[in-house]
Amino acid sequence: MQTEDLYTPSSKMLIYSLIAEAGSITKAELQHKTLIKSSTLTRLLDEMLEQHLIEAADLGPSRGGRRPILYRITPDYGYIFGLEVSRIHSSLGLFDMQLNPKSLIHWHMDEGMTPERFKEYVLRHMRMFLRDHQIAPERIQGLGIGAVGPLNRSTGTILNPQYFPARGWSDVPICQWFQEETGFRTILENGVNSALIGEQWSLRHENIQHVLYVHAGVSLRSAMMSHGRIVHGAMDMEDAIGQMIVQAGGLRLNNTGNYGALEAYASIEAMEQKAQSDAKMGRALFRQQKELPPEQINFDVLIQALKASEPYAVELFSQSASYFGIGLSNLIHIFQPEKVILGGALIHSNTMYYNTAIQIAAANTGYNAQYKPQFTKGQLMEAASVTGAALHLRNSIEL
Template identity: 55%
Template sequence: MISNIIPSSKKLIYSRIADRGQVSKAELLEEFALTSSTMTRLLDEMMAEKLLRISGYGESKGGRKPILYEINPTYGYIFGLDISRVVSSLGLFDMQMNARSIVHWRMDEGMTPEQFVAHAAGYMKSFLNDLQIQPADIIGIGIGAVGPIDRERGVIEKPLHFAAPGWNDVPICELLERQTGYRAVLENGANTALLGEQWAHRYANMQHMLYVHAGAGIRSAMMSQGRLIRGANDVEGAAGQMIIQAGGSRLHEYGNYGALESFVSVEAIVRKAQAQAKLGRTELPDRYGVAPEKIGYDVLLKALANEDPFVKELFAESAAYFGIGLANMINLFHPEHIILGGALVNSHELFFRTAVEVAQKNTYWFPQYKPEFSKGMLREDAVATGAAIMVRQRLEL
């Protein structure tokens, strides 16, 4: 395992070059209070250590063309691991965050923590064999997982809605380290997704971003001044407990009454479809050959793709509630860019469009203040990419 710890000045310079892609010495001197000789020495040292390489030459401003530096992509490699309820993924990234290989798999009833670790470790070994990369070149494993988590102990605590048993109080970092020999670090998946999307949007220099994932629950992450905002507790699903209907129902025997997740979650939509089918208010049972109580999300997606009016109304209503929740978060934070992800957001363009329209109508100072909305650039690979970035950032500390 590579265990280099980059000193402070090198860390800052390395980080800036990583973010900018290609940088000249003159550009770095404009940003750092260092003498020319000190900057030259640091760049030469990083070149000798193979942290950096020369990528070419910039445009001349009257003298010699300036040398352009970039981080060396093959200095080491990082695994990024996404642990989610429905589909998990593993990617192998070089130092420039190019995905050298990536794989996704379903989290079925047999994917216990032990099976998951063995599964992921098997893919890691295959990646290295296929790409002829040595285990000693692996810097570490970054993990973005469904919360709540204990980041310091590397433990997934009490997540909801996993199909397989055994996911409570899982020392996931310890299990992976024991199985692979690589150092592992843990962060909640919403935060790593936002890290990944920030990197994908790095040339836009966005400083204030909001990420909201709507699927089995509501997961969110915020970034201000380019840094993740963390609270006293690492409970990424707390946004789903936002009360949007006083005295309303609740999805489970825990949580708030009238909470956002009661209206915006896969389970909430499925429950409402089943209840309406039992009352004979939809033809879904006859059309898809299922009993009302057996209507699942897969059936609803098929009906939605077929433009079924009843199902479209269900999703549009849920999207409108989602838009209200988004507006509440936006009005507290006023980000530049809001990235939406998750099963519901990606179910149909109707859901995304409706949520954005409702959010905009309820955003204070709109349209003078008009944040951008998108589904992100990395989509399903955002969590794994951000997890790998987290490891690279730790190398730089």
């Protein structure tokens, strides 16, 4: 096979990405991975060293001759902001080029967190982060955003997502807003895709090629990665998993979507509605309910009841987890991933939910003894989406 004699901007980005993924790597290893001609690769590396994109980190072990140079990306060449826009909690992070977090903040999305207030809150903390680390705005490479869909990624717009506590989250030109306010290049991706990008980065040394990520929270969302690439559908509908039918002719959430859809049994919205309905019918759910109107029984109340081992709450979460496990097993049958990463408020709410879900999923995907997908909550967990958003921005930089 012929090696590449001329290099292009895409060649430089390929080398940069390989160095970043490896942490540190020799020229010989880069040549083996890329098949770029030795002299061409040397010129490319020298140019990247001169630009301070990369640096000589150390010397590798000798294989009989001179010890080879280990290259790594320069962490403080620039910095990247990552932003997660979600219904329960949102996050903002400042990262160096190696994706090390310099500052990270999470906050609750309440009824007062309108898009305008959200924008001002984020801008205030962006300025605070820069001041704390004494970083000039000119050193920021951009802002990556991972947001609840549906989205128009090409225009950078959040379209019409459901279940935000605050009003106004429709047709929000979020990329335009932040680009005009900061001057930073801004790109948008679905939040569940961003979470998968972030978790895959944290697992990159395991060399896993097929990964499924499922988010269980106010709604149900999923993303799939194959050979390092996000699988985008024709309509790019991250919440399609919620419309998977798990009980023919069954419940329907908010009089929309399919009857018997998974979201009607295994989402926070469904759990809140069931608890409120049972309370209105006079059922005594748990002790603290006595002075609480049914319409005020929300996820926070249910979580507290679960922590107190209230039988109703235990039953509610267990049933939700069981349905979620059934839906998860269906996805596993379709995509056959090596690793399944679960995230979202329901997954992180209680160990019982996660354990029940994966037990049900595993029991319904065990027909082939040679295929046993691994289940995990991931390594980044609540920081997955914001980290993935920053990484998505870094991967789009023109070097």
